[in-house]
Amino acid sequence: xxxxxxxxxxxxxxxxxxxxxxxxxxxxxxxxxxxxxxxxxxxxxxxxxxxxxxxxxxxxxxxxxxxxxxxxxxxxxxxxxxxxxxxxxxxxxxxxxxxxxxxxxxxxxxxxxxxxxxxxxxxxxxxxxxxxxxxxxxxxxxxxxxxxxxxxxxxxxxxxxxxxxxxxxxxxxxxxxxxxxxxxxxxxxxxxxxxxxxxxxxxxxxxxxxxxxxxxxxxxxxxxxxxxxxxxxxxxxxxxxxxxxxxxxxxxxxxxxxxxxxxxxxxxxxxxxxxxxxxxxxxxxxxxxxxxx
Amino acid sequence: xxxxxxxxxxxxxxxxxxxxxxxxxxxxxxxxxxxxxxxxxxxxxxxxxxxxxxxxxxxxxxxxxxxxxxxxxxxxxxxxxxxxxxxxxxxxxxxxxxxxxxxxxxxxxxxxxxxxxxxxxxxxxxxxxxxxxxxxxxxxxxxxxxxxxxxxxxxxxxxxxxxxxxxxxxxxxxxxxxxxxxxxxxxxxxxxxxxxxxxxxxxxxxxxxxxxxxxxxxxxxxxxxxxxxxxxxxxxxxxxxxxxxxxxxxxxxxxxxxxxxxxxxxxxxxxxxxxxxxxxxxxxxxxxxxxxx
Numbered sequence: 001x002x003x004x005x006x007x008x009x010x011x012x013x014x015x016x017x018x019x020x021x022x023x024x025x026x027x028x029x030x031x032x033x034x035x036x037x038x039x040x041x042x043x044x045x046x047x048x049x050x051x052x053x054x055x056x057x058x059x060x061x062x063x064x065x066x067x068x069x070x071x072x073x074x075x076x077x078x079x080x081x082x083x084x085x086x087x088x089x090x091x092x093x094x095x096x097x098x099x100x101x102x103x104x105x106x107x108x109x110x111x112x113x114x115x116x117x118x119x120x121x122x123x124x125x126x127x128x129x130x131x132x133x134x135x136x137x138x139x140x141x142x143x144x145x146x147x148x149x150x151x152x153x154x155x156x157x158x159x160x161x162x163x164x165x166x167x168x169x170x171x172x173x174x175x176x177x178x179x180x181x182x183x184x185x186x187x188x189x190x191x192x193x194x195x196x197x198x199x200x201x202x203x204x205x206x207x208x209x210x211x212x213x214x215x216x217x218x219x220x221x222x223x224x225x226x227x228x229x230x231x232x233x234x235x236x237x238x239x240x241x242x243x244x245x246x247x248x249x250x251x252x253x254x255x256x257x258x259x260x261x262x263x264x265x266x267x268x269x270x271x272x273x274x275x276x277x278x279x280x281x282x283x284x285x286x287x288x289x290x291x292x293x
Numbered sequence: 294x295x296x297x298x299x300x301x302x303x304x305x306x307x308x309x310x311x312x313x314x315x316x317x318x319x320x321x322x323x324x325x326x327x328x329x330x331x332x333x334x335x336x337x338x339x340x341x342x343x344x345x346x347x348x349x350x351x352x353x354x355x356x357x358x359x360x361x362x363x364x365x366x367x368x369x370x371x372x373x374x375x376x377x378x379x380x381x382x383x384x385x386x387x388x389x390x391x392x393x394x395x396x397x398x399x400x401x402x403x404x405x406x407x408x409x410x411x412x413x414x415x416x417x418x419x420x421x422x423x424x425x426x427x428x429x430x431x432x433x434x435x436x437x438x439x440x441x442x443x444x445x446x447x448x449x450x451x452x453x454x455x456x457x458x459x460x461x462x463x464x465x466x467x468x469x470x471x472x473x474x475x476x477x478x479x480x481x482x483x484x485x486x487x488x489x490x491x492x493x494x495x496x497x498x499x500x501x502x503x504x505x506x507x508x509x510x511x512x513x514x515x516x517x518x519x520x521x522x523x524x525x526x527x528x529x530x531x532x533x534x535x536x537x538x539x540x541x542x543x544x545x546x547x548x549x550x551x552x553x554x555x556x557x558x559x560x561x562x563x564x565x566x567x568x569x570x571x572x573x574x575x576x577x578x579x580x581x582x583x584x585x586x
Contacts, residue, residue, distance in 0.1 A: 277490075
């Protein structure tokens with residue numbers, strides 16, 4: 001499996017890393033990129049991540065046998081609409097968005113007879129820093145990539161999508177868009193929301209600067225994801241809001257239980273609740289693979 | 294500054310690492326250890342962390358010129374009571390507890406004329422795994438250690454405490470016990486409580502195993518502290534419950550603001566709240582020192 005031309009739409013951390021990874025694996029001859037941000041366009045060219053700059057998303061898709069959408073999920077529908085007329089019938093079109101129900105709905109609404117080209121993808125990777133200057137060819141190494149193919153998906157496209165992510169070193173799993181969004185509300189979107197709320201709660205205090213100067217490794221790791229890209233996360237939290245808000249409820253109930261034990265001074269019950277969390281977390285490993293936590 | 298005999302009370306991660314660090318720095322000749330846990334006692338001896346085993350906390354303190362309490366904070370008062378009669382007048386007595394108001398109150402209630410020996414200490418370090426088998430001589434390297442000395446503290450003891458932690462490679466800061474507990478409620482105790490609640494909320498779902506199999510690096514870092522020692526954290530959350538519950542309120546308000554934006558579909562306001570968290574977290578560095586996040 002070899003691609004002649006990647007049309008890269010969105011030249012940020014995820015898109016830039018995808019282009020670098022594809023090149024490194026020798027899977028693509030030429031990369032034509034477009035980004036809505038002028039700064040990203042200039043950097044993508046300066047860094048040599050793309051071979052040619054397109055003036056629009058449509059132009060980036062023109063003549064490409066592989067098109068990757070790496071834009072905030074809120075921009076998916078308008079972007080798909082713009083590129084649909086340019087897509088070749090045998091092109092493989094993928095996204096890397098963190099939500100899938102909304103992306104699939106956008107594809108159904110816009111792609112028409114090119115719907116079979118589309119294989120929705122979500123590689124579970126990233127960094128807490130945004131921008132193509134942080135892109136790296138190894139970002140997708142050993143990560144889990146979820147595909148949520150539609151029933152109408154072309155066999156050829158699905159086969160090439162699987163082969164591509166495998167060639168980049170990803171493990172693959174296929175889910176329905178709904179099962180995907182429910183699970184990622186629980187394990188990704190809710191933690192981001194809680195980390196944003198936590199940091200904002202600290203900042204709201206008159207002693208915030210003093211607090212931050214005293215914070216240690218626990219704070220560092222717990223709050224790392226609060227430094228994530230605001231545009232990307234605004235879109236994710238809005239696109240998957242029903243799922244996220246449902247999981248906020250479960251979290252709130254678990255917090256209530258802990259608080260009630262603290263208020264009652266009930267040490268044994270408090271210890272039991274902490275033990276439940278500890279047992280779960282200490283037996284968990286990333287992707288089921290033993291590695292340094 | 295050189296110590297003849299360390300009386301180590303509590304042979305877990307923190308206490309064991311302290312003994313190893315002291316030895317490595319060439320600051321102590323002999324370590325006599327006691328632990329309430331038979332398993333820890335046996336391992337401390339087997340691993341050579343202690344030179345001799347004491348039968349009780351009192352025996353570990355007898356004849357020591359340096360005594361370190363490294364027990365869950367809930368055990369502080371009974372331990373201080375047990376060792377007070379054995380303390381030499383010129384001994385330096387310290388703890389490593391994560392709360393200070395309760396520890397200082399316990400010292401005032403039990404130490405009598407030996408109160409000047411006591412210098413409350415909180416080194417901001419740790420691991421999400423407990424037990425002496427995880428102890429390491431470098432655990433205290435480059436960490437911040439907070440001292441909360443009492444007005445009655447002996448000048449000599451305070452001087453030796455400062456010199457000791459500095460010799461272990463720690464930065465030092467002195468705070469009142471109240472300022473300490475308020476700050477650590479915000480930057481440490483609340484994150485732990487939220488991480489426990491978060492993991493318990495996930496576990497409460499019928500799809501929990503599926504969720505955990507899909508979780509990625511964001512989950513890994515956000516939930517790492519949920520694997521912390523249940524006894525230690527039960528005691529901390531109870532000892533500092535008023536402070537922690539006050540900070541739960543600030544967190545709850547910040548979460549409410551984010552939820553309201555999601556419910557209203559208000560993208561610009563949501564982005565602004567996320568931007569506030571991102572700006573704070575991305576400009577923060579551990580101990581003010583630039584290093585890899």
